Amino acid sequence: MKLASHKSGRDGQLLVVSRDMSRAIIAAEIAPTLQAALDDWASTAPALEQLYASLNEGSAENSFPFDPAQCAAPLPRAYHWADGSAYVTHVELVRKARGAELPDSFWTDPLIYMGASDAFIGPRDDIEVESEDWGIDFEAEVVVITDDVPAGVSVEDASDYIRLVGLVNDVSLRNLIPAELGKQFGFYQSKPWTSFTPVLVTPDELGSAWNGAKLSLPLRATLNDTLIGKPNAGVDMTFDFPTLISHCAKSRSLMTGTVIGSGTVSNVGSEEGSCCLAEVRCLEIIANGAPSTPFMSFGDRIKIEMIDDNGLSIFGNIDQIVKQYQPPT
Structure with missing residues (x-):
């Protein structure tokens, strides 16, 4: 449903x-x-x-x-939002572009951070950011919503606790990230509100595209009517959702309504394009020595959607405009 x-x-x-x-x-x-x-x-x-x-x-x-x-986000606020980086090829590409080695552990130990869940925004709500200089980027991801998950749950059992599936735009402010990560204490200012597709669906709605662990369909990201990418979310997903859930529940239980994100969907070689501009820019750096694609500007429009094999939208689309935010005076 x-x-x-x-x-x-x-x-x-x-x-x-x-x-x-x-x-x-x-x-x-x-x-x-x-x-x-x-x-x-x-x-x-x-x-x-x-x-x-x-x-x-x-x-x-x-x-x-x-x-x-x-519509608001299906869960306008949640008790817990944990976002992974399940597509290690994306992390590898970003690090390659800046000449950094990828630690071997990244292929075996999932990257997860806890995001702000006090307010999610709806599929048509504006992306409000104070300055274009902050490097405004979209990130198209798949998410699952869990039931109560016991601490120590195995990977084999974790899929039993997935109740709903959807898509998000996990907006990043790329130019604020380096300073924050430089403190070795994670993201905060660089991660504004996350937006959701209009609907979440139960896994049975996904048919053969869902195997209990991955959603194997292309995830489309379109910026100003130009398709940026449509990588398949079921391909090159190093850590599937049961693995992410088990990792999050290693030392604590998860409460009903926990949102677990896949991180930016990415395929090796990026032949199907990218689900964020940072990846596009990294490919340009590797190929040409410098990026030529800018981050988003005020007035830009980003659409994120997943289409089934019959050509129908599964979750509805995220369709947002970037607007300048004016702080109170």
């Missing part, structure tokens, strides 16, 4: 969305928010599935046209 959140307060109002994303219905009688639904998934999921079936059959009462512009 497909679930979304209508903009309402800080946590949104839970919607069930039809498979073709033409219609939606408020699911308040089952759960007021998506987090509430996840907290009692054993009870809410069957009721939501029934509502989803009636919506697809055209028999649901009180349904209305689905409008992604009225």
Whole structure:
């Protein structure tokens, strides 16, 4: 099934969305928010599935046209957001461009950082940044949402705790990153709000493209109507989602509604293009000695989407404009 959140307060109002994303219905009688639904998934999921079936059959009462512009992120805020760098080929490329060696451990020990989850933004919300000098970049990723995950869960069992799948634009401010990483204490100022696709879906909606660990379809990133890349998210994923979940839960349990990100999707050789501008620029540095592609500017438009084998959008698209933020005076 497909679930979304209508903009309402800080946590949104839970919607069930039809498979073709033409219609939606408020699911308040089952759960007021998506987090509430996840907290009692054993009870809410069957009721939501029934509502989803009636919506697809055209028999649901009180349904209305689905409008992604009225959507918040499906989880407008979450208790936990852990983002990985599962495509080590991406990290290898970035380090190669600056003449740095890739430690062997990067191929066996996942890179994970804890991001800000106090507020996610919707698929049509602007990317507000104070200065273009900060190096505004998009990052197209796949994410999963978990149930309660016990500490010490094995990789083999971790897939049992995946409840929902979606896409995000994990915006990075590239020119702020070096100074932050130079402190050897991780990202903070360089990672503004993350945006989500209009809907999250249960894994059964993905058919054969989902094997319980990876989503094997191209992830499309289009900047100002130019396709930047469409690498396959199931190819060259060094660390699959069960591995990332097991890594995150090594010494602590994970709470229901935890968001686990794949990191920027990337394929070896980048023949299908890239899911961020940093990778494009790294390829230019390697080939020509210097980058020629700029980071995003105010007014730029980024679209992120995944299309199934029938040509249909699975999650709806992220479609955002970069706008200049004016601090309070």
